Amino acid sequence: MVTIDAGIDDTVTERLQRRSGTLLWLSAAWIVLVVAAALLADLLPLPSPTDMDMLGRRMPPDATHWLGTDGLGRDMLSRIVFGARTSLTVGVVSPLVGLVLGGALGMLAGYFRGRFEGFVVGIMDALLAFPPLVLALAITAYVGQSVFNLTMVIGFLSIPPFARVARAMTLSLSRREFVTAARALGATHARILSRELFPNVLLPLVAFFLLAVAVTIVVEGALSLLGLGVPPPQPSWGSMIGEARDSLDIAPRLAFLPAGVMFMTVLSFNLVGDALRVITDPRQAAP
C-alpha cells in the first residue's frame, strides 16, 4: 500500500543502491585496500619498516623506496603499511570493546529501566565527563605505553557513547507494539532482548561503530603524535607525522604522506558509516 511518502516501502538494498554514488564505492574500496594491506603486511615484498639507513635519509621516491625514506632512512611505504596495522588495530578493536560492552549495558539499561538504569546512566555520565585525551594520557603514563594498553584505554572510554546510543534506541523500541506482542506471547526477557530488540538495534549501532572507528584513528594518531601513544620504533601514522615535524621545510612529504593516508581512511569510514546510518535510521522512524 503506497501513501504519499512514496519512498518508505523501499527495501534496504533499493535504498542502498540509490544512495551509492561513486564516492561511496571508492570509500569502501579504500577501506578494503587499507585493511588488506594491514593484514598482509608481512607477506608483501616490502623492506623492513624499522631498518635505518643513515646515509639515505629523506630520499625522494625511487626504485627501491617507492615513497622515499624518512628522517632515519626507513622506507616510507613500508612504514605507512605497518602503520596502518597499528592504526587499524587500535581503531577497530577499541570501538569494538565499546560496541560490545557499551551496547549490552545500554540495551539492558533501556529495557529494564528502574534503579539499574539510573545506576548505569550515572556511571556513563561520570565517565563522559572526563576529558578523554587527558584521561588516556594519565592512564598510559601510569601503565606504560603499548598497543594493548592504548587499545584497552580507548576502548574503555568508548563504552559510554555506545551505551547512550543503545539505550536510546532500546527505549524507543520497547514502546513499539511488536515488543508488547512478544510479551503477550509469554516471551522471556532474554528472548525479547535477543530476538526482538537486538536485530533492530544492531544496524544503527554498527553505523555508529564505523563513525567511532574514524574518531579512534584520529585519537590514536593524536596520542602518537604527542609521543604518548604507540612507542617507537613501531610505526604509527601519528608518530610518523610527529617525527616529520623537523623536516617540514626540507621534505614536507614525510608529514603529508601519512597525514594524507590517515585523512583518506578516516574520511572513508565516515562516508560509509554515514550511508549506513541514513539507510537504517529512517526505517526505524517510518510508522
Add this chain to the structure above:
Amino acid sequence: MKATAAGRLPMGQPLLRVEHLVVEYLVHGHVVHAVSDVSFDIWRGETLGLVGESGCGKSTLGRAVLRLNPAKSGRVVFAGEDLTLMHGEKLRRMRRRLQLIFQDPIASLNPRRRIGDIVAEPLLIGGVRESTERIRRVRDVLGAVGLDPDVTMRRRPHEFSGGQCQRIAIARALVLEPEFIVCDEPVSSLDVLIRAQIIDLLENMKARYSLTLLFIAHDLAVVKTVSDRVAVMYLGKLVEVGATERIFRRPAHPYTSVLLEAIPLPDPTAKLPSVPVGEPPSPLTPPSGCRFRTRCSLAQTRCAAEEPALSEVAPGHFSACHFPLVA
C-alpha cells in the same frame, strides 16, 4: 454459540471474570485513573464488545486483563485460575491461552524478521521442538487467514499492506490455538473494504477455533456487527452492559444514547447526527459522583453527590445511572 435473549449463556462459570479492576498510572506526577473499579464476565464462545471513546480506558482495560499492564487492585480469573496471583513462568505459560491483536498491524510485527519466523515465534516459546511441526502449523494458519504461505513466509512486514499485516497478526495469535483473544481496535486503522474483510475473517476464525473474544473498538457499528453483548465505558467506568440488540435499540444510559445519536448514517436523506455538548473531562480529575454528569442533559444534584452503581434495569441489562432511560 448464540446468546440467549437475556444475553447470558446458561452455564456454570464464565471463561473470564474481572472483579473490581483498578488501573492507575502516573503522568508527570499526576495520577491518571484509567480503569476505576470495573467488573464484568465473559462467557465461553461469546464476543463481548467493549466500546468507548478515546481516553475512556478500554485499551488499558484490555491489556490489564492480559496482565500486560500492572493493575493497582482487583482480580482477573481465567478458566477458574486467578491471573493476578500468577508470576514468572506460570504466567508465561498461561499466556498461550490468551492472545492479543493490536490496532496498528504493521507496528505489531517486528520489521526485521520474516513472516515465517514471526508466526512461528509463539510455537517456539510454547515449546514445539520439531521444526517440521512448526512449519506445518505456520503454513496451516497462514492459509486459514487467507494468505499464501509460499509467497508470504519469506517476506518482511514492510512488503505487505495494512490489511495483510493484520491477517499475519491474527495468524500469529491463532497459531497456538488459544481460547481467548483480546482484539484491541483491530480494524480501526484499516479502510472500509479491508475492514469488512478482516471482520469477516475474525468471525470465521472465531467459529473455526472456538474462540471467545473481547472486541475493543470506538466504532459502534463495527462493535454491533461482531458482538453478542456490549459493554460501554466512559472515563474508566463501565456505564452500560447488555445484549447487543437491546443496548442499541433501547439504551439505558444517557451516554450510550449520545454515542448512538452521534453516528453519521450513510443516508443523505436521514437526519444529521446530533451534536453532543462539551468536551470529555480529563481522566486526571474525573467528576465526582457520576462521571458523565458534566455532559448529561438529565443530570441532577444526586448525580454529583452519589456515584451510581451498575445495576440491573432489565434481565441481563445493566446500567450505571440514577435515572436510566429504560426501566
Add this chain to the structure above:
Amino acid sequence: MSAEPLLSIDGLTVEIPTARGQLRAVHRVDLTLAAGGTLGVAGESGCGKTMLSRAVLQLLPRNARLQGRVMFDGQDLTRVVPKVLRRLRGKSIAVVFQDPTTSLNPVLTIGQQIIETLKVHLGLNGAAAARRSVELLAAVGIAAPEQRLRQYPHQLSGGMRQRAVIAIALSCEPKLLIADEPTTALDVTVQAQILDLLAREQRRRHMAMILITHDLSVLAGRTDEVAVMYAGRIVEHAPTTLLFADPRMPYTQALLAAIPKIDSPPHTPIPNIPGQPPDPTRRTSGCAFAPRCRYAIERCHGQEPGLSAPDPRGRRHACWLPLMNSPQPRATIEDAR
C-alpha cells in the same frame, strides 16, 4: 449555475518517480466546484485523494511531475509564480489536515500560530491580530479563548486542537477550504461537533469546501456532490443523494455495502470484495478495478473506461457496465449477453 466555477481541475495527472518505478498518484482528474459549494471526495488509502488536494495547492514533492490545469478564481495555479501561490495559500485557499498534532507546531503557542498567519496574510499588527485570534477561537467553539491562546498544542485535547487548526485555516476568510480527513483521528462525538462547525462556518462565510474522507457516511448530508476515487482516477461523480441511492459504479456500490449498518442484527455478514487496490507503480490496462469486480467482462480488462460526460442529472461514471436500478444488484453477466 451560470457563474464560473471557483475551482476547475482539468486533466490533472500527478506522477512521482520512485525506486520502484513511476508512481501515478492522480490520473486525468476533472472536477469543478462552484463558489460556496461542497464537494466530497471519497476513497481508500492510496487512491490519490490526498495527492489531489496537494496538487491544488501545488504542495507536491519536489520531484513530482504535474500535467493538466488547476483554475482557481480565474488563475491557473500550475502556471503562476511562487510569490502568487504563497499569497493564495492560507489566504484564499486554506487546508485542514487529518492529524492536528502534526499540523500544529509543538513549540509555539496556539496564539503565536494564529497571529503569525494573520500578520503575514492580512498585515494586522500585534494588538489587532491578538483581538482577532480571540474572536476566531471563540467562533470555533473553544471556551476561555484568551487562556487557550497562551497554551501549547499538547495542552489541548484532540478535538480542541482540530478546532484550533480550523480557526487558523479560517482566519483569513478563504474562498476555498480543503479538509483532508479532518475527523478521522477523532471520536464520533467530537467528529459530529467538528463537522457541524465546518458546515456552519461554511454557510456563514459562503465558502466552498472540499471534504476528503474514506468514510462515506461522513459525506452523506453534508455535501452537494461526491466524487469517488480509485487508483488515482475518479470513477464516479454525482450529486450526493443520487450517489448513495443509486450508485452506478460497482466500486461505489461495494464501498456503500461494506459500511456496517447500525440497524442490522449482530453477526450479519458484511458484504466485501477480496483483494486490494492496485500498486500505483504498475501500469494497468483496462479498468483499474476490473480484477476485483464481479461484473467484469473482457472489455473491462482490455480497455480503460474514461469518465463519461455528465448525464441530465449531473452524474458521471467510469464503467463499461454501469449498474442500473439499485437497490437490486444488476443482472448477471450471462443475462446481459
